[in-house]
Amino acid sequence: MNKQRILEAIRSSVDYLLPNQCLLCKQTSSALICPHCAADLPSIKHACSICCLPLQTKAKFCRECLAGSHNFDRARCAFSYEKSVSELIHQFKSRANVPLGLWLSEQLSQQLDSRLIDAVVAVPQHWRRRLQRGFNQSEIIAGHLAKKHRLAELKLFKCHSHRQQKQLKRQQRLSTEGKNYQLKLQPQPGLRLALVDDVLTTGATANELSKQLKQAGCDYVEVWTLARTPKSSGRP
Numbered sequence: 009m010n011k012q013r014i015l016e017a018i019r020s021s022v023d024y025l026l027p028n029q030c031l032l033c034k035q036t037s038s039a040l041i042c043p044h045c046a047a048d049l050p051s052i053k054h055a056c057s058i059c060c061l062p063l064q065t066k067a068k069f070c071r072e073c074l075a076g077s078h079n080f081d082r083a084r085c086a087f088s089y090e091k092s093v094s095e096l097i098h099q100f101k102s103r104a105n106v107p108l109g110l111w112l113s114e115q116l117s118q119q120l121d122s123r124l125i126d127a128v129v130a131v132p133q134h135w136r137r138r139l140q141r142g143f144n145q146s147e148i149i150a151g152h153l154a155k156k157h158r159l160a161e162l163k164l165f166k167c168h169s170h171r172q173q174k175q176l177k178r179q180q181r182l183s184t185e186g187k188n189y190q191l192k193l194q195p196q197p198g199l200r201l202a203l204v205d206d207v208l209t210t211g212a213t214a215n216e217l218s219k220q221l222k223q224a225g226c227d228y229v230e231v232w233t234l235a236r237t238p239k240s241s242g243r244p
């Protein structure tokens with residue numbers, strides 16, 4: 009962790025110990041997010057039953073899921089990835105604000121039904137990014153959810169290095185997009201897993217990891233994330 013990161017982590021910890029301002033509206037608050045702002049966070053009112061994409065109509069599935077394009081069985085996401093939520097997730101990641109990450113994870117935890125799940129697994133992060141950021145946000149979320157729902161926490165994947173990616177010709181690189189992960193351990197056959205990440209965007213990563221898990225014998229894979237992007241928005 010470089011000096012800037014250490015300072016940010018200390019600042020976040022002090023903010024947590026002596027919270028006096030809501031992170032969103034900056035009004036005096038003893039909580040990280042005041043009750044008014046917490047109630048205003050963009051929840052997902054109606055979504056695709058499989059991939060949790062917010063839907064404007066009463067349809068049960070989105071077009072992609074009707075075409076059967078996902079390898080995971082279903083996704084559960086706490087919020088729609090709109091301004092206030094994207095701002096909070098950015099603060100969590102860029103300022104290594106672990107207390108905020110735990111607060112967001114708790115909002116997700118309260119919405120989950122984990123009866124079909126045996127264990128959680130965090131989407132892995134390349135070591136270089138982990139070094140820059142000082143932590144893997146998915147592991148913070150997965151750790152909280154495992155504790156709250158009394159589930160095992162597994163580490164099943166490793167990332168390909170950037171050098172390995174660079175050595176591939178461009179065409180090969182395009183065809184391996186979203187395939188930068190490799191199973192390092194065989195999961196127990198029949199295992200039912202929840203893959204944990206901060207935001208579900210196109211689903212490319214979740215799809216690739218789910219495909220590998222199922223090929224390795226997993227029975228069922230859910231994806232759990234803090235937020236889900238609506239169709240038109242991208243991830244910063």
Ligand SMILES: [Zn+2]
Nearest residue numbers: 030033042045
């Ligand atoms: Zn507020």
Ligand SMILES: [Zn+2]
Nearest residue numbers: 056059070073
């Ligand atoms: Zn869908």
